Each structure stands twice: as structure tokens, then as C-alpha cells.
Amino acid sequence: MTSSVLSTLAEYFRDVFRGARSLFGSFMTALPYLLNVNSGDLRKEVTEQYPDPVSSKTADDLPPRTRGLLFNDIDRCSACRECEWVCPVHCIEVETQSVPADAKVWVSKFDIDFAKCIFCGLCVEVCQPASLIHTKQFEGSVYDVRDLKKSFGRGPIGEDQRRKWARAQALDEGREDPKRGEWPS
Amino acid sequence: MSLREYLATDFTNWSLGPYHPALPGPMMLRLQLDGEIIVSGETEAGFLHRGLEKALERHSWQSSLTYADRLDPESAIFGELAVCLAAEEIAGIDVPRRAQNIRVILSELTRISSHLGFLARMAKAVGSTPMFHYVLRDRERVLDLFELLTGARFSINFLRLGGVSADVTEGFIERVIDVCELIRIRLKEYNDLFSFNHAFLKRSSWIGVLSSERARALGVTGPNARAAGLSLDVRKSAPYSGYELIDFEIPVGRGEGGTIGDAHDRFVLRLREITQSLEILKQSVDSIPAGQFQSVKISREFTIAPGEAYSRVESPRGTLGCHLVSDGGTRPARVQFKTPSTGHMLTIPELVIGTRVEDISVILLSLDISLAEFDR
Amino acid sequence: MDTNELKRKLEIKGAGSSLKQSLAIDVGSLAHTAQFLRDEPNWQMDDLENISAFEMKGDILLTYFLKSSSTGKTMVLRATVTPKTETSEVDAVSVSHLWAIAIPLEQEISELFGVRFQGGKTRPHQVLPEGWRGFPLRKSYVFPIEFASIKHQRHEHE
């Protein structure tokens, strides 16, 4: 009987000692954080206070391949609609208008609905003329979800554009006097 | 009403969820309590069903991978890898060595990031906020690597049929080695601060004991099964994507804190798995071969020959199986995922019986269940 | 299918890791075959890895992936059930009394494919909301315009 009492007593004190030792061990591990002693950047505060550019990442600190908000350079866009087809969430809408044969394609509507976009990067990968790219911008908050639909298209063809084409075509067919409309020298 | 009826006591019915800080995700947990002791528990899920498998059937082969990486948001690459391996097996596409190596690197980095998420949740469940913040701070370094290589932090959408979508930039290899060194130092700090802390031992050892027989009977795989003593690991039993060239050993539960298969064993096992992943990363980063990173250019009319395949992948939560059927069209005919969380959810009613109300969060979070993966 | 005919068929097929060596059996004898494979000493398929279902031209194929933990061999059982109409349920045999993991797998298939497993412990709707008509994973499934008076503005892009 005595051996069992002694062993339980020994176990009791060992348990108390182990508790105290691990309490002290954890305390010493956390102490350097309190005193920031010789820890270089191992133990510095890591809170990023967002709008302040010094302590938090801004657009240009992000790595080159970051998939941020999209931007389409409409002049290079050939309206091949590959991006519209491959997009998993169908958030790109492209519409073109008919133009005279030799003129460049007129992309009247190129809308990306950033409410649906999941920034997967497939459209950028598929775009041959590389006009659709990921910018490193990430601040896309708006008050009304309808404003999330950004449009990059050229809009419907205006009257003066039609007149320009008509004049260009007339020049090709020789019906037009090239000098008309210029200031007399 | 006789006195006996009047004084009769009954169990308290308490249903937790769908949102509750003690639960690993949106699920219901219907408990019968006798005071503080739990008499019986029953789970109900289905709150995160997004119809992923139906969506995969309606999209082309290219964009199906984007949906596959949303199977388990915390370890995105394993959904993609499962679908890629199955599709490549059907279509007979062979993946260049360099792409396989990049896939192994990304898998091990995701495993580390998912296990760090597990450590943070366990620390929060037990109430040690310093450990919680240290772990999340170190996970940021791993997520920076993902952003550097793929452009996104969690849903990286980086794998393509036949390889990866972009090559590894030069600075990436050095950064991976630096992060490995940093995490090795941090692991030592976690052990000093938290893993064998007496109070944490008391909260998690002998709690939620999962024996190896019950683990096998309920179809539990992955770290939870290894902590129970079964050494099941797909990377060893059916190696894929170049794992046969890497030598690493599978850590099995030793039951230092209490017994084999308790919550503390599962916690410490994941720490060992992080060290093992660091080993694998070191070997695969040193031996990355030159060469092509993608063997197939996918256009709009890309189709895969009719056929079916079943691929197994070792995800941080267990064995993830993907049964892919193709009927020769431009879209997968059927994609079915067998997720490890299915088995883990079955163990909850058994592990919860007889424990106290305060132990629920420790048991549930020690199983590392992802509800997004369970409901699909 | 009695046991010796099953034995003869098994010898020919043999177990294979890939799907090609799958053993096609009819639904009725599914539970009996599974019981046999699990308890037979030289097979010992004691681990059900996955039950997956997919629809091929109107009939639903149930695939059972078996694995034996001792010998490491894997085995695939294939059963076919054909529902009468596109929206009617169809019956199959449950194996949840052999493997516990079968319960959630069968629950999901019964809800999304409309395959009723006899003797299974499937609960009412777990994944789909109550009162949801139709089985979503069938090829013939048409998305409802609205459910419980909530409109789905899904404009189709096919």
C-alpha cells in the first residue's frame, strides 16, 4: 500500500512540476516578442495597416503575374471572342458592328462584369493579340453592383466615322478630288 | 402527474450550427446532453452544396479545371491535379518531367499551407491566440510564393491538361528554399510554445480517440488514419507525377501525449507531415529538370477520346479520388470526386459520445474536415 | 448468380488496378457478390473506396471501387439500372450493411440521381432543399426557372 501512496505522491509532484515547467517554457518563448530583443525581422509586428503605403502592399509591390482587375486595349483587340467563349462564368460580352471591308473591326461593346469575374486568368491566356491583360489593381469596390460592369468597347459607330470611311472609299475609287477641303497654300 | 413523472429528468437537446465558432464549417450538430456530458451526437451537412459536378459537365475541358480547384478552397491544386491525372490517363497525354516536378512542388506547398491552417484553427479552438497569430503570419509567406508563381493566393488555377500553364521564374526557386528555412525555424518555435504545453496536452490527449479498426471501417484516410496507426499514403502505394523518385517516409501516430489516435496525436502528426513536406520540397527543388512545361496546346475544339479513369491523389485531408468519364465531346461527361471528408464526417457521432461540451471544438477541428469538399 | 459461377467469372477476370478490368454484374446480386468478395479469404476486399454513378444514354451505371487493405489489390464492380422515364426513381440494392462509408455515398447518389437503395439508411433531402423536384445530375435535367418563388436569372450561353 505504501508504495502505491508514494508512487501517486511522486506522480502528483511530477505532474505539478511538468505543468510549471511547460508554463515557464512557453513564457520564455514568447518573452522575446515582448522585448523585441536581437530578433531582427523574425519577431517584428506584421500588421499591414492597409491604406498606408509604407506598411501595406500597394499595386506596384505585387509580383508581376498577379491577377488583378482586367484591362482591354481596344485598339489591339481583334474581337475573336475567344475570351468570351472560354470564360467559366460567362462574364465577358463582345459585340461588333459591320464595317467596310478593309477597315479594322469596330468593337462596339466589350463589357466585363467584375461582379461575376473570378480572376482565373483563362481569358488573358487565350487572348492572341494580348490586348486583354491583368493589371495589378485590386481596389474594385463600388456602391452599386451594376457599376461593377466595366466596358472597354468603342461604342456605336458615330456619324463622323461613317463620313470618314465614305470619304476614304471615295478616294480609292477616284471619285473624290484629294485636294478638296484643304486650305489653299 | 405523479411525483416520479414530475421529478423525471431527461437529456437536453442542443443543436449547434449551421454557424457556430466551435464547428469546422457550416454544418448542424444535434447533441443530446446529460448535463455537460454528451450522450449522442448526429451531424447534418449540405449547406455548401454548389452543384460543382453538374457545373463541370457544362463547361469545356479548359475551364473545367477552374471549377475543379474550387472543390476544396484551402488546397486548390489537389482538385485540379485529380482531374488532370484522370484526363491525361484517358487521352494518353504524357506530362513532361519539368511539369511533373512543378506539380510536386506546388502540391507540397499547398499541403504545408493547409496544415498551417489546421494548426491555426486548433490553436484558436483551445484559446491560445499567440500561436494562432504566429501560424497565420507564417502561412502568409507560403501564400506569397503562390502569388509569385501563379498570380493568385488560394485558387491558383495553374494546372493545364498536359502540364502547367506557365514556367517557373528564376527567383522562385531561391524564394522556396528561403521559405523552407523559415518554416523549419518556426516549427521549433511552435513546439516550444504550444505543441507539448501541459495545458494543451490536458485539453487534447485522450480526447476523440480513433482506433485503427474504426478508422479503416469508416473509410478514414490521410493524416487522421495515419495518426490512428494505419500507414496509408497514395504517394507511396500508387505514386503519381514523379513521387516515386523522391524518398520520404510516412509519419505514423506515436501517441506521445496520450494514446495513439487521439486529438493530440493528429495535431503532432501534421507538424511532422510539414517537416516531411519540407524534405520533399528540398529534393524536388534541387532536381528540377529543364525542358517543356506544357505538352498540349488546348484550343476551342479540344476533345478527349471516349473512356473513363479513376485517379487517386494524396490531399492534405486524405485520399482524394476523381472518377472522370469522357464521351468524346468537348466537355467532360461526368466528374465524380470521392473526398476524404466523407469518411471523417462519419467518425463524429462515435468520437463525440461521452466527452464534455467543451471538447467538441477540439475533436471536430482535430479531424480537419472541409465542408466545401464534403458537400461539393 | 450463385457463388461457383461467380468464382469462375472472377478467375477469368482477375483483379486489375485500372477500370478496364471491371466485373459487370446485375443489380439484384450486387449485395451478394459484394458480401462474397469481402469475406472470401483469397479476395478480402474489405475496403470500399468509392461508389460513383453516371448516366450513359438513358441508363445509370453504378461503379463500386473495392480495395483490399491486406493485399492492396483493387477491384471494380459495375451495375446498370435503367429508370422508366426521365424523372422517375429506380431501385437498387444497398451495401451500407457491409461498409459504413457506403451510407453518405449512397445518400448523395439517391438524391442527385434518383436511385432508391433498398435497405439503405438514406435520410430525406440533405444536399438539395426540401421540395426540390427532379434529379440534377441526370443528363435530361432541365434547370427550373425559379424555386420557392426565387428567380434564377441564368441566361444560357450554349
Added chain:
Amino acid sequence: MITAWQSILNLPEHTPHAVVMILVLIISYLFVVLPCSLIMAFMERKLSADLQARVGPNRSGPAGFFQPVSDALKLMQKVDSPSSNRAEAIWLGIAGMALYSTVAVLPLGSLILLVDTDMSVFLPFWGVIVLTFATLMMGLTQDTVSGWLGGLRTSLRGMAGVFPALIAVLCAGLPAGGFSWSHIAAAQSAAPYHWTAFNNPFGAISLIVFLMSGMIVLGVAPLDGAISFSELRGGTAAHLSGPKLGMFRLSRFYGMFLWCVMAVVLFLGGWSIPEGLTEALRDSNSFGVIVLIELFVLLIKTFAVMLLIVMFSQVTPRMRVDQVTDLNWKVLSPFSLISLVGFAFWTAWLHG
């Protein structure tokens, strides 16, 4: 003591004693207790942030110093939760009253000893026991599971923690030969080896027991299983909001301040400053300066003790309630009894 205060506040000669005491009570509450509770709240938040590699509050006031004030103001203007019934409000009031009644007994300096009876050391414990009982009843009146379990656990823990604390107080009272604050303060002079904690081998044990049992009674971080947020969402405080939640939180910090002050006075020499200094000041009857110096010495020690408690409570994970009561009955109580026996022999041997 009364004449000293009349000269400090230059009140007319014949003001009744009661008025002077009430004035001192109000002054000590407004200028000592309230600011110290707020300072403690700020220190705990800033300290735990520093420990966790975070910046912590830095928006309101220099380095976020007025964060507790802005928290209190924010809580004041929040609407009270509709579900709280009247009984809960009553019991919360009783809990607050029990706790704040100990202000009169607070030993803040030789001149601020308003109630200096022979039993004045035990009076704060009376306040703490009523606080525990009131929290239990508040929990039981809320018909939510977290309220019930939280209330039962708080009473379980509160009642348990008081026993080793009382034994530790006995240890401190033995060498002083009496249980009034003035006796105990007189027994310990400014030099550390005269403090109760260090002038005999058992002093340190009883100090640690006293602090830990305080953490158990008041529910400080690692031992607050009763109101832990992980599964009971705050226990009895789950349904408090607005001013009630503010009062609940402030009373927790005041409880910690009270317990640290008692620990310092009982074991760490309280407000004792070198004899020569008090004599000189008393002769030139500048009592105001005495009060300030004594208060300064006392508060420095209190904040040091409180810093240690916060450090230890941040670092260890939370324990279950049954483990808290096990710790209390199986570890703290035996050790406090051993130190009581030790103190008895030591004082008998010293004075024998």
C-alpha cells in the same frame, strides 16, 4: 486620518466625518479605480498584441491609449438586446453592486483606509462571493443553453477559487498579527526582505496560490472555461450587449485590479515607503504628498503583478472547467495549507 484629509481638501473644521469619508470614497473611485481599470484594459490589449507580433490598438489617442474609453463609449450608445428579460438586468445590477462595494475597502494608502476594522481584509471576498452568486442567477434566468451552462460553471469555479485564497490571506495575516490593512502594512516595510512573500520560504508559495486562485475566481484567460467564446459564446455574457456588456467587461477589469492591489498589499509590501521619508512629510504635514507617493508605489507594483498575469494568461491555452476545479482543489488548496503550516511554525519560531 480624518484631520489629514480635512487639511488636504481644506474643508472647514467641523465637517462631519461621514461627509469626509464619502468625499474620499468618491475621489478614490474617480481618480484611482476608474482610470486604473481603463489602464489595465489598455495594457492587456497592447500587451497581448505585442506578444502576438501584432501592432494592437493605435488609432484612438497616442499609441491607442484611449482605446478602452472609445470601447466604453461605443458600447454605451448601443441598444440593449431585446431578448434580455428584467430578471437578468436585476441580477447584473446586483453583481455590479457587489463588486463595486469593495471600493470602500480598497487599501490604497495609509490615509485612504476608510474601513479599517479587524476583518477588513476579508471584506472584498464577501463582494466576490456575491458576484459569483449573482452571475449564477443571471445565467439561470436566461433560458439559453449557453446561459445555463455558463452560469453553473461560473458558480462552480467562483466558489472553488475562494478557499485557497482565504488560506493564503491567513498566511499573510499571521506574521502581521492582525487582519486589518494597517496591521498588515505596518508589518512590511519598504525593504523587499521584509515583505511577507520573501521573508520566509513559504511566502512565495502563498503569493502564487493567491494570484492563481484570483485568476480562477475572476475567470482570467487560461482559466475562464465558463465564459469561453469557443463553444458557449460568452456564457452568461452571450446575450449582453450595449451598456450591460460594457459594465460586464469593466467589472472584469476592476476585479483584476482589486485582486492585484490585495496581492500587493498582502504579500509585496503594499504602499510602504522608507520610514524617514514619512516622518519628514508628516512633520511638515504635507499629507497630500504622502498620499501621492504611497499611491505611486502601490500602483507600480500592481501593474507589475498584472503584467505577469497577462503574460502567463496569454501564453497558456484555455483549460476546461473540470480541469480548473481540479487544479484548484488538488493543487492550490494543498499547497496553501502547507504554506499555512509553514507560516505558523515560522512565526512561532521567530517570536518564540
